[in-house]
Amino acid sequence: MLDDRKASILRAVVQEYIETAQPVGSGKVAETPGVDVSSATVRNEMAVLESEGYLTQPHTSAGRIPTEKGYRYFVDTIGAPGALRGEQARQVSEFFARAHGELEEMLESTSRLLSGLTAWTGVVVPPSAADVAIRSVQVVGLSPTTVLAVAVLADATVEKHTLELPREIGEERVNAASAHLAAQLTGSMRAAVPEAVAGTGDADTDAVSAAVVDVLRRTTPADTAEEVFVGGASRVASAFDAVETVQQVLSVLEEQLVVVTLLRDVVDRGLQVAIGTETGMEPLADAALVVASYTVAGERAGSIGVLGPARMNYPEAMAAVAAVSRRLGDRLTSET
Amino acid sequence: MLDDRKASILRAVVQEYIETAQPVGSGKVAETPGVDVSSATVRNEMAVLESEGYLTQPHTSAGRIPTEKGYRYFVDTIGAPGALRGEQARQVSEFFARAHGELEEMLESTSRLLSGLTAWTGVVVPPSAADVAIRSVQVVGLSPTTVLAVAVLADATVEKHTLELPREIGEERVNAASAHLAAQLTGSMRAAVPEAVAGTGDADTDAVSAAVVDVLRRTTPADTAEEVFVGGASRVASAFDAVETVQQVLSVLEEQLVVVTLLRDVVDRGLQVAIGTETGMEPLADAALVVASYTVAGERAGSIGVLGPARMNYPEAMAAVAAVSRRLGDRLTSET
C-alpha cells in the first residue's frame, strides 16, 4: 500500500538505522542508491511516512527512526529469507559436521551457534516428547521406600521420576515391576501410555507399576517440554542501552516456561518475526524475536529463535534461523 | 593489626558504602555509633587507612570507598557467619520444607533461593558423581548401529551416553550386554568402574560391554560434573553500573566449566569469600563471590555461592550461603 518511492525510502531508513542505531536524516537517505530524488523530496515523503505511522522522530530537529509498524513493513517486504553469507554458511556447515554427543548438548550448542551467527541471543526449544516412542522403561530401587523410574525414548532422551512408595517394597518386587513395565510399555508412544497395565497377580509389584504409569501419564507432554536452551544471554547487555531493559529481558529469559510459550505463540500465529509489542510481552517492547520451527521426520518438533533489539538485522537473522532450523531438523531426522 | 579505632572507622566506611554505594565522608563516619570522635579525627585516621591501602578516594574532594584490602579486612573480622534474619530464615525453612522433585530441579531452585535471599546471583555446583554407587546400568538399542547406555546412580541422577557401534549388532546381543553390565557394575563406585568386565564368550556382546565400560571410564568424574545451576542472572544487570562489566560477568556465568572451576578453586584455597582479583578472573575485578561447600553423608559433595558486586552485604550473604549449604547437605544426606 506504499508506493515504490515511499517503500524504498522506508527501507533505506530501516537499513541505515539498523547499522548505525542513529536517527536517519533525509540527506543520508537521498544518498542511498535506489533513492534517486533530492533530500527535499525525501523530507516530504518522510513526513508522510511519519503521519502514517511508519517512522517517528525522537525530537523535532532529528532524523527519523522506524516504528514497530515500519519494521513490520520492512520485514513483510523482504521476501524469502535468502541465503546466508559465506562465512556464516561455513560456520553452520562446520557446526553440523562436528556436532555430536547427546541431544541436550547439541541443542545447547545450537543456541550458542545462533547467538554467534547473529550477535544476539539464541533460543532453542527441544523437540516435543509427545509423539516419541518409548524404547525402554526401568525401575530402580534407591531406598526401601523410594524408587527411580527411568524411561528411555527413541530420540535418545531419558526421562526420570523419583517415586515415594507408601510402604517398603522388596527389591525383587521392584525388579519384577521393572521387567513387567518394560515389556508392557516399550514401543508405545510417550503421549499414549495406557491408563493401566495388566496385573501380575502380585499386589506390591502392581502397586509399583501403577505408580510409574501414573506419573508418566500425569507428566505428559507439556511439563516435560518446559526446558529451553538459551545461548549468548550476555549479548542482551549490548542489545539495549537502558540497564533496566537489560534486566527485564534477562528476567524473561530466566523463565523457561515463559520462553517456550512465547516461541510457541509466535510460531502458532504464523509469524517468522515478532517485533516489540507483537511478542505480547511488555518487557520485550524494545526487542524482536525471529523464530522458526524445525521438523523431525516430517513432524513439527520444536522451535528455535533469535532474540535481539528491534533494530536487529532481520534479513541476516531470518536467514540464520531458517538455515539452522532446517539443518537441525535434518540432523535429528537422520539420527532416529 | 589495625587499632580499634581504625578498625571501627574502616568498618563504618564499608558498611555505609555497601548500603549507599556512595563515597563515605568523615562526617557520616563520625555520626556512626561506636565511633565517638570528631570528624577531624576521623579524617586523620582515614588518611592513614588510605596510605595503608584500605581505602581510596575517587577524587580529591570526595569521600572514601573501600579497596579490595579494605573489604578483605572487613570480611576477616566479621567472625562467625551469624544467623539469618527472621524473614530470610523463614524463606529458607519454607523452601526446604516444600522442596521436592528431582535433584536437578532442586539444585536449580536452590540457586534461585540464594539469589532471592541476597538480591544477587546464586550458583550451585551439584554433588560430584565420583564416589556415588552405581545402582543400575542399562543399554538400549536406538538404531542398528547406535545404543544408549544409561547408568542410574545412588543419588538419583541418571547419566547417559550415546554410542556408535562399529557394526550392526542385533537386539538380543545388546540386551545380553545390558544384563551382563548390570550384573557386573551395579554396586561399584562411579569413579571405580573396572577396566574391563568379564567376558561372556560372545564377541558382539563383549564388544558392546567394552564400549560402555570404556565410555564410563573416560568420562569420570570431572567431565560429568561440569554442570552448574545459575539463578538470578538478571541481577547482574543491577550489580554493576558499566554495561561492559555486566556483559563480561554474564559471559563468565555462561561458561559452566569456568564457574565450576572458580568455585572449586575458592573453596580449595580455604576461603569463604573471594573479592575482586582474588577470584583470579579479570572480568570479576569488581565482583565478589561468597562460597560454601556442602557435605552429603559427611563427604564434601558440591558447593554453592553468591556472586555480586564487591560492595555486597557480606554478613548477610555469608549467613545465607552458610545456612543454605548446611540445609542442602542435610537434605541430600537424608534422601540417600
Add this chain to the structure above:
DNA sequence: GCTGGCAGTCGGTATCATCGAGTGCCAGCC
C-alpha cells in the same frame, strides 16, 4: 592527643552561547 575551624580542591549542576544536523515550507524550474 583530640577537636573546631578554615582554606582549598574538585565534581556536579545550572546557565548560557554556539554549532550543526535536520526539518518544514515555499518559490521557482522543468
Add this chain to the structure above:
DNA sequence: GGCTGGCACTCGATGATACCGACTGCCAGC
C-alpha cells in the same frame, strides 16, 4: 504538477563559565 534548491527555524549536543557544596588536609588551641 511534481521535484528541487534555498532558507528560516528548531532543538539537542557541546563547551565555557560560574557557583555550590561535600569533602579534605592542616593547624592552632584546648
